[in-house]
Amino acid sequence: MKTFATTTNGIERGSAAAGLTANTYERIVSGMARASLKDQLIESGVETLHRGGYHHVGVRAIVADAKVPQGSFTNHFASKEAFGLEVVSRYFESILEVVDRTLLDESRPPLDRLRAYFGTISGLLAERDWRHGCLIGNMSLEATEQSEAIRERLDAIFAEWTAPFAVAIRAGQASGDIRADLDPDETAEFLLAAWQGAMLRMKVERAPRALEAFTRLVFTTVLVAPAES
């Protein structure tokens, strides 16, 4: 069923090929419609929770933003918590796409990979006029005390998110571009946390100054030993 849900064309080709009865076809299409409404809710929910916060936003606002019938929320999500978990996962998928194109892009020198990651995210933050920050950071401070399931998911996400930073740092140490005395895993953890803090400060200021300070300090002190004077 999952594979049918990807495109309308996929369904049409599938039903034609299988010679389905009208009844079966209806069941599949309505299944697809449900999956698509669910998708619409999650996609839209990333935006809604990002703008409004997890607790502040009610199911009514989520449904209104997604432009879906009221009942479709309860059809697809047992609770707002279940919805929050799916939204966080979807959001993290979009981050992993950036990770793939930057931190894990072996065609670039390692320091460039790190610069590209922070630069790409900065560009996305600029598009929101430095107002939005990171949904995972927001949820980390807002929802962890309210929902153990969300806290555990976020903890797992941070672990998964840290690994590609460590990969880039190890590559930089191997090539001699990043100082050898750093523990790559600990440094990865530090960078990701410090970047979350920079986004937090940015959000309060609505200006990129903290992101710029982060970038300048990280690339001149943390990763690279200073030129001898």
Next chain:
Amino acid sequence: MKTFATTTNGIERGSAAAGLTANTYERIVSGMARASLKDQLIESGVETLHRGGYHHVGVRAIVADAKVPQGSFTNHFASKEAFGLEVVSRYFESILEVVDRTLLDESRPPLDRLRAYFGTISGLLAERDWRHGCLIGNMSLEATEQSEAIRERLDAIFAEWTAPFAVAIRAGQASGDIRADLDPDETAEFLLAAWQGAMLRMKVERAPRALEAFTRLVFTTVLVAPAES
């Protein structure tokens, strides 16, 4: 009126000395009682908002936690936003006490002042089993999009908070303990933001690992040039 509100003894001495009528005395005492209920609400509100978050917690819960009559909230605060602003200010006062004892303590060497600040805060975070983080960080991510007044207050707080870090960094540069090539203001901003990020990560993990990574990296790479190999 303000000075009367500090202690019961102050009121008694004041009223006795001035030979006040019962009526005046009543007005003063009831004024004091109001100030004290307000104080109680703010003190308790620091704890309540810290645990529950700004939006999640309603006035009913705030009043229940403070153990004051329901009506006293509306007597003292025009809105939950007004209450939030006072809670944030009270919380920041307690941070400034730590700042005074650490970053601004000229009897310590500059690097020790910085270590003492992060160490003292870590101790407070440990008392809450690494669950609570920083109320100002929480409000930064939760409330800035909801309340322009809170965002502006937080922005002013961050500016005030950054200055004593810069003082300690300048002192360390003057004494030769902190590398001279750093911009003290930018480094101060970076440290405070990175520390917020470390507390965010800590809160998700409920463990001090991110705080430890922060401390190790900051004191071996950001502030101090590595020993020549």
